[in-house]
Amino acid sequence: MTFTILFVGSRNVGRSPLAAALTARELRRIWPRSADEVAVLSAGVDAAVWMSVPIPLETVAERRGLDLGAHRATGMSDGLAERADLVLTMTRAQRAQLVLQYPALRARTFSLIELTSLLQDAIAAPRRQTIGRGERLETKLRLVVTAAATRQRAAKAPADDQWDVFDPYAYSLDIHETVAAMLDAATHALVGEIAVLTGTRAAVGASRTA
Secondary structure, eight states: OOEEEEEEESSSSSHHHHHHHHHHHHHHHHSTTGGGTEEEEEEETTOOTTOBOOHHHHHHHHHTTOOOTTOBOOBOOHHHHHHOSEEEESSHHHHHHHHHHOGGGGGGEEEHHHHHHHHHHHHHSTTOOOOSTTSOHHHHHHHHHHHHHHHHHHOOOOSSSTTOOOOOTTSOHHHHHHHHHHHHHHHHHHHHHHHHHTTSSOSTTSOOOO
């Protein structure tokens, strides 16, 4: 059985495909055979289907050893909503839009930075318990999503946009690089915290703050 992670942005030619590629690589780093159990996809709420990534995005991806040259934009759809086990948006507004359009996604949709923050809080909890130890990766991930949804109901959202990732589309290479660095840190932290919570690695030095 495959666990599907779906990253959702605006046009699906910037933040979301880069975040998906970075996350897939981080998963392989800790779980070398993760591709057998986890599919990492991306889509856009306002995607111009088949649009390619802009040169600045392709450049910052190449700097990180990733090739997004063949990527083409995909629009959010009923099929993707049904398939997704975890949806990670680039902004809280996108999350609100998705859960309004697809109510069944509510308990498994987070902004990327929000989920990272929730898992960091879970790791810091005084009586933290390891979840999913010894289970398959896809089972671990389902347990992580359930735990995050529980924490989300009690969490207080920040007053500003600190849970949002800025859209660099049509901006300079420097802005793309800043956003790429943020996504690099966030996806590294996210996968690291999943590894800690599921007993795959120790908490000390397992992740860095996004």
